[in-house]
Amino acid sequence: MHSMTNTQDLNLRLESTLQELPLWEVQVELDRPGNVLTTLFEQEPLLPGVILTRNQCFVGMISRQRFFEHMSRPYSFGLYSKRPIDNLYNFLQPEVFILAEDMPVVEATQVALQRSLEFFYEPILVTTKSRRHKLVDFHQLLLAYSQIYALTLTQLQQVEEQSKIARAGFRDLKHNYTRLLQNEKMAALGQLVAGIAHEINNPINFIAGNLVHAIDYTQNLLNLISLYQQQYPHPAAEIQTASTQIELDYLIDDLPNLLASMQIGCDRIGQIVRSLRNFSRLDEAERKTVDIHEGIDSTLLILKSRLKNLENGKNVTIVKEYENLPLVECYAGLLNQVFMNILNNAIDALDEWVNGEITDSPKIQIRTQVIDSDWIAIHITDNGPGIPKKVQKQLFDPFFTTKPVGKGTGLGLSISYQIVVEKHGGQLHCISTVGKGSEFIIKIPIQSEK
Ligand SMILES: Nc1ncnc2c1ncn2[C@@H]1O[C@H](COP(=O)(O)OP(=O)(O)OP(=O)(O)O)[C@@H](O)[C@H]1O
Ligand SMILES: [Mg+2]
Numbered sequence: 001m002h003s004m005t006n007t008q009d010l011n012l013r014l015e016s017t018l019q020e021l022p023l024w025e026v027q028v029e030l031d032r033p034g035n036v037l038t039t040l041f042e043q044e045p046l047l048p049g050v051i052l053t054r055n056q057c058f059v060g061m062i063s064r065q066r067f068f069e070h071m072s073r074p075y076s077f078g079l080y081s082k083r084p085i086d087n088l089y090n091f092l093q094p095e096v097f098i099l100a101e102d103m104p105v106v107e108a109t110q111v112a113l114q115r116s117l118e119f120f121y122e123p124i125l126v127t128t129k130s131r132r133h134k135l136v137d138f139h140q141l142l143l144a145y146s147q148i149y150a151l152t153l154t155q156l157q158q159v160e161e162q163s164k165i166a167r168a169g170f171r172d173l174k175h176n177y178t179r180l181l182q183n184e185k186m187a188a189l190g191q192l193v194a195g196i197a198h199e200i201n202n203p204i205n206f207i208a209g210n211l212v213h214a215i216d217y218t219q220n221l222l223n224l225i226s227l228y229q230q231q232y233p234h235p236a237a238e239i240q241t242a243s244t245q246i247e248l249d250y251l252i253d254d255l256p257n258l259l260a261s262m263q264i265g266c267d268r269i270g271q272i273v274r275s276l277r278n279f280s281r282l283d284e285a286e287r288k289t290v291d292i293h294e295g296i297d298s299t300l301l302i303l304k305s306r307l308k309n310l311e312n313g314k315n316v317t318i319v320k321e322y323e324n325l326p327l328v329e330c331y332a333g334l335l336n337q338v339f340m341n342i343l344n345n346a347i348d349a350l351d352e353w354v355n356g357e358i359t360d361s362p363k364i365q366i367r368t369q370v371i372d373s374d375w376i377a378i379h380i381t382d383n384g385p386g387i388p389k390k391v392q393k394q395l396f397d398p399f400f401t402t403k404p405v406g407k408g409t410g411l412g413l414s415i416s417y418q419i420v421v422e423k424h425g426g427q428l429h430c431i432s433t434v435g436k437g438s439e440f441i442i443k444i445p446i447q448s449e450k
Pocket of ligand 1: 341345346349382384385386387391395400401402403407408409410411412413414438
């Protein structure tokens, strides 16, 4: 006849319909006496109402509330308990509110809530496809509604959560991909630099190696000529003419200078090759103890062409203030990337500053410092436009850039941060005043902890 299921035990979904709720189907023929209803309601305290039939055909419904409300009036009990329910029914003419069983609970509740206050708590008649009638308690309907509401909130939260996860996943993916690309780019640059260094190294070794002898031989020949001149102060006319033609005195004077400057050139090329190799540091995937100054100098060498001829035609002056640093245990190639990124940013900033009211000439100061027995610091300072406070907050965020599309990827500083902080357990800060310039401070432990 009816189910006693509580709504809390139902497995409701957002789209649940009335037929999934506990439905009551207690029917009484109208010719039965009124006290049958009293008995039924007393036997089943949760029964919200009874369906009334005549000759098994649906006529209407009387709710528990309406029945007891009426029966508690004076004389009612005497009048109706023994007489057919028909009498009571005709007197009350109770209104019924009918909904189809396949109506969603959410919709049914909204419709039921629009009933007039007088019928607000009356049970609702539900018609089935097979034209049967059942009752649903309004209280149960409200409970089901609130359960579905809670479910909706949970699902919304889950969706929100999932989309957050998806968004974060996508951001990480993009981040990793671009980082990979950037690392690849740096590795490729390193390889190229190392390749060039190697190619230059061989021929310059020939020249440098032979130059020593060339200087030696030349000196010997010059000594010999000088000896000839002493022994034969008056040579034959032919020799005298030839000597004048080749400007022998000048040649004797200049040749050693010429060879010495060739030697200087060779040394310089050798230095460049060493710097290029130092920059690439391809062979050093492991930590090594290195001279930080060498890394900075080789990075400056690579950037040399950028330091000349800014957009306003000025050159960037590099001011080095190197303290006596101990060797530092680090990933040298990676640290060189950091110097490269920070110096590149400084040059970009100075280049941009052309339109600003530049009073100083563009300058980058590189200062190194021993902080204590465990730490060193490198300060890279420019007298460019400076960085507004708002930008400073996002400086190290991946993909943050103020540069035009195609110019900056916004990864330089975020990668540098990772290298300094995560790879080396160091610190990377920026101090900047708009209109004055920016200072980037790299702090690195002398001895790695790992
Ligand atoms: N020395 C500086 N002076 C002024 N602004 C700077 C300086 N260094 C960095 N910035 C600001 O920080 C932003 C982020 O720098 P970051 O190196 O991470 O990216 P980017 O230089 O824009 O692009 P990328 O280095 O990937 O080519 C820059 O776009 C710039 O606005
Ligand atoms: Mg950059």
